[in-house]
Structure formats: C-alpha cells, structure tokens
Amino acid sequence: MVMRLRTFVSVAATAALLAGCGGNGNFANDTDASTERLREQGLLRDPNRETIFDLFGDNADPSTTVEVNAYLWQASQEILDFMPLEAADPFTGILAFGYATPPGGSQAYRATVYVTDPALEARSLRVALQGRGGTAVSRATARQVEDAILTRARQLRVADGRL
Numbered sequence: 001m002v003m004r005l006r007t008f009v010s011v012a013a014t015a016a017l018l019a020g021c022g023g024n025g026n027f028a029n030d031t032d033a034s035t036e037r038l039r040e041q042g043l044l045r046d047p048n049r050e051t052i053f054d055l056f057g058d059n060a061d062p063s064t065t066v067e068v069n070a071y072l073w074q075a076s077q078e079i080l081d082f083m084p085l086e087a088a089d090p091f092t093g094i095l096a097f098g099y100a101t102p103p104g105g106s107q108a109y110r111a112t113v114y115v116t117d118p119a120l121e122a123r124s125l126r127v128a129l130q131g132r133g134g135t136a137v138s139r140a141t142a143r144q145v146e147d148a149i150l151t152r153a154r155q156l157r158v159a160d161g162r163l
Helices: 001-019 027-040 052-056 070-079 139-160
Strands: 085-089 095-098 111-114 127-130
Touching: 001 111, 027 111, 070 139, 127 139
Parallel strands: none
Antiparallel strands: 085 095, 095 111, 111 127
C-alpha cells in the first residue's frame, strides 16, 4: 500500500511539473525564432536542416570535396616527426602535435599545422607554435618551421615527378 502511494505521488508530481512547463503555447514561433538566431550566428548553415538526424541524410552534394595539398601534409609530418602526432584531420587540414624538444634545442614546443589550400604555396600553410606552460613563441620561429615544411614539400613534389 505504501509503495502504491509513493508511486502515485511521484507520478502526480511529475505530471504537475510537466504541466507547468507548458509555456505560452507558441512553441512553433519559439522554434522559428531560435532557428533564425542560429542562422544569424552562422551555426546553422543549411536552412532546411532542423534536427540532428538531418545530418545523417544523403543530402550533401557529391561533387563537393575538401582538398588539402598532399605534399604539404606529408612534409609537415616529416619535418615535425620528432613530435608526437596527437590528431590529424585531413578533411579540415589540421595536424596537432604534442610537446617535444627539437633536436639540438632546449625548450619543448607543441605545434598545430593548418593546410588550408590544395596549392603548393606559402599561403596554403600556417604553423602555430606554443612553448610549454603557454609561453609565447616568436613569429620568426614559426616562419622557419613553415619554410622548412614548404622546402620539404617542394622536394617531395620534384621527387614525385609532377612538375
């Protein structure tokens, strides 16, 4: 009997809480306003996408590809091979390396490499370096790493014979 009473009280309390969440009855308007806010903030790209399940539909344009320069990608891994590779995403062109001390160096760095374009050019590559403890690394040091990656990428291209 006590168990039934507890169950009844718990169901009644839940029903009362849910009834209090009714709002003003303009759920559709609230949803439209929130969707519009997401579009304005750039968080919702496709205006027809409304739920998470829409992400799994086959709506994407099959001719759209993400292109990353393979020579820059390979050269980045070769030049920074002394660092542990923590994450690599070829779809966005990001390589994240963990802390390591370069050969002949005294300070440990970590690096994030952004390959942003299919062209084998300096504008297609960005390297962000950070010292241990969040210490700043000079832009000149990051530029030297970028130059080394670009030089190695050009060597790989020449070796591949696609001039």
